[in-house]
Amino acid sequence: MSILNRPSDGLFNILVVFARCLAQHGSMDRGKLIKVCAPVSAVDSQERAKQTLNNWIQLGLLNDKEGKISIDRSLSSEIKKTFEHGHLALACRQRVLAVENNQRFWEAEDNGSSDFCRAASWMLAQNVFDVEVVGHKAVEEIEVQQLREFSAFTNDTRWAGFKAWASFLGFGWIGRYPNKNTFVIDPTTAVSESLAEVFGKSKELAQEQFFRTLADVLPVIDGGVYRSQVEEKIDRASWKEPKSSEISTSLSRALSRLHEREEIQLENRADAIKRTLLGRNNRPLRNVSHIIWKGGKK
Incomplete structure (x- = not known):
């Protein structure tokens, strides 16, 4: 079981169909669910649907109890009721990042x-x-320079799988510049959908607490446990590591966009410990000491 090898691991668009069906109709026999969501009259083979279903049962998004498929109980009632695109992506992201699904990292x-x-x-x-x-091919050239002990993408199939899942889970998107089908690294959506969990009942956090909590929720961003493990294996001769007082360009992009969208407010207060957001050519964009969430309780 894995995620990126779509021919054997399944597709997110099939998962969307399963999730919406179960949210609307409740638990359903496995065979009936496959027939309803991937009828033989509409697909050449039901194998991909079966693979998708099995994978997300193993990852814990769905349950299989004696052949009855249902949405996992741990998901909030709101997510189970609606399973809108954003809610489903949030639920999937939580399962993908879960510790129990990354034991064999x-x-x-x-x-x-x-x-x-x-x-x-x-x-x-x-x-x-x-x-x-x-x-x-383009991403492989960077891999060869930076990675000695592992490969992020062993082939084009897994690269295509990554682009699809990363876009769905809120860590990037597909653009048209400078070339059509360009993958743009951008965790704005993932960060935005994590703000409620990061802030809790607060509406304002000092930057130390904000970044520490965000890394707990999204362990693939700066300071996260998965990110730290991967960074340890990157060749420093081919990769410039941000200083401890700096925020990576990917997270800086997300926070800058959220600030411009007025979802958060980035503040630089005197006599407070700060971190620096980085822009193009690693130039400092702004210093940040506190983050205010516009959705926090007054």
């Missing part, structure tokens, strides 16, 4: 969702202004 096979978390951690560590790639 460095294994090539049967690694749960570790293949995605390794790849996402590495991509988010890159300078987002230098790395905007289309095909596997």
Whole structure:
């Protein structure tokens, strides 16, 4: 079981159909669910649907109790009721990043969702202004320079799988510049959808607490446990590591966009410990001492 090898691990668009069906109709026999969501009249083979279903049962999003498939009980009632795109992506992201699905973090096979978390951690560590790639060949050239002990993407199939899942899970998107089908590293959506959990009942956090908590929720971003493990294996001769007082260009991009969208307010207060957001050519964008969430309780 893994995530990125879509021919054997399944597709997110099939998962969306399963989730919406179960949210609307409740638990359903496995055979009936497959027939309803992947009828033989509409698909050449039901094998991909079966693979997707099995994978997400193992990852804990769905349950299989004596052949009855249901949405996992641990998901909030709101998510189970609606399963809108954003809610489903949030639920999937939580399962993909879960510790229990990353126990075999460095294994090539049967690694749960570790293949995605390794790849996402590495991509988010890159300078987002230098790395905007289309095909596997371009990203492989960077891998060869930076990675000696593991490969983020062993082939084009897994690269395509990463682009699809990373876009769905909120860690990037597909652009048209400088080339069509360019993958743009951008965790804005993932960060935005994590703010409620990060802030809790607060509306304001000092930067130390904000970044520490965000890394707990999204362990593939700066300071996260998965990110730290991957960064340890990157060749420093080919990769510029941000200083402890700096925020990576990927997370800086997300926070800057959220600030401009007025979801958060980045403040630089005198006599407070600060961290620096980085822009193009690693130039400082702004210093941040406190983060205010516009959705926090007054």
